[in-house]
Amino acid sequence: MSESPYLQTRRRLVAAAPSEIFELLTDPAMHPVIDGSGTLRASNAQGSKLSLGSEFGMQMRLGVPYRISNTVVEFEQDRQIAWRHFSGHRWRYELEAVGAGTLVSETWDASRVRHQWLLRLMGFTRSTGPNMERTLERLAGQFPEASE
Template structure:
């Protein structure tokens, strides 16, 4: 863990292609989410850096139901997918935290997946308003566990 990020990793018994297929479809994210805040996502597959996908969310801390626009910041098929979330209607520069999944093939049926949650680019005003990290390392570990289950159910 650094001062501005936390990570978890796990080997998943599935090819990188199958894992990437789950991660690049926002409708699958509620199955993967370890925080319990993701309610639903769009059926439109993420295809490139610059894509924006909307997630329906729910959290008591955020006052109940809300939407997040996720701006894709990293995309390399079967290797990397990353996005910066921001509340719907808020410029992405106002948030600045990022989720990143890195996939490293360990053979034809096994992939090491590293999930990183970083807030190094978070807006200073947001850093004063919220206490980072908002999510713990255990949330990342649960997300990876959920990802393994989602891939096996594919």
């Protein structure tokens, strides 16, 4: 389900309204809760909701602890949100109402990153798709009456 190793998308139907899912995605404190990679530890933006241009930090751990800054670069209420890392990675969530639920698409876009070879070397091109699938599963689990 991926266009290239540097542009990958995963989708899942979640039995919740787009507005409920969007509310969760705009809360950086919830990102570690739904993270399927196991690398997000905590948000430095506790208590604030994301909007276009918002900057927020995350405490991460990939072998060693580190922090990363993000900027919200796409924002359409209840439909789409995306943020960019300093190196150009973009994480995008798109929400589409479908029947009694929402089709959630998560996209990892590293197509504009200068040193793509490093992403491949570090295994991100192989691990990102399965990590996104786990994230979408954990996201769906936040709406238990909605889970399959």
